Amino acid sequence: MLPDFEHSNRPLTSKRCPYCYTHLRLNATHCIECRMKVGKIDKYGLAKKPISIKAYLASLLWLVLLGIYIWKVFIGRFMSDSG
Numbered sequence: 001m002l003p004d005f006e007h008s009n010r011p012l013t014s015k016r017c018p019y020c021y022t023h024l025r026l027n028a029t030h031c032i033e034c035r036m037k038v039g040k041i042d043k044y045g046l047a048k049k050p051i052s053i054k055a056y057l058a059s060l061l062w063l064v065l066l067g068i069y070i071w072k073v074f075i076g077r078f079m080s081d082s083g
């Protein structure tokens with residue numbers, strides 16, 4: 001069951017921040033509490049999280065760096081074993 005924030009017959013006059021659940025105006029583009037960007041309202045009364053290409057690239061970069069680190073550790077062990 002869904003939680004009780006779906007009042008389907010009543011037009012919604014506010015949306016909620018998807019990060020901290022603060023009530024915001026329908027046309028708000030930023031949360032007044034946590035300053036995060038928020039999108040349009042979804043069917044549950046929550047603001048959608050706008051897709052941020054910067055955040056996406058940053059997380060991708062961290063994954064690549066982590067992969068390189070693990071790979072270096074693995075290769076380093078292999079090299080020290082054989083030589």
Ligand SMILES: [Zn+2]
Nearest residue numbers: 017020031034
């Ligand atoms: Zn917020």
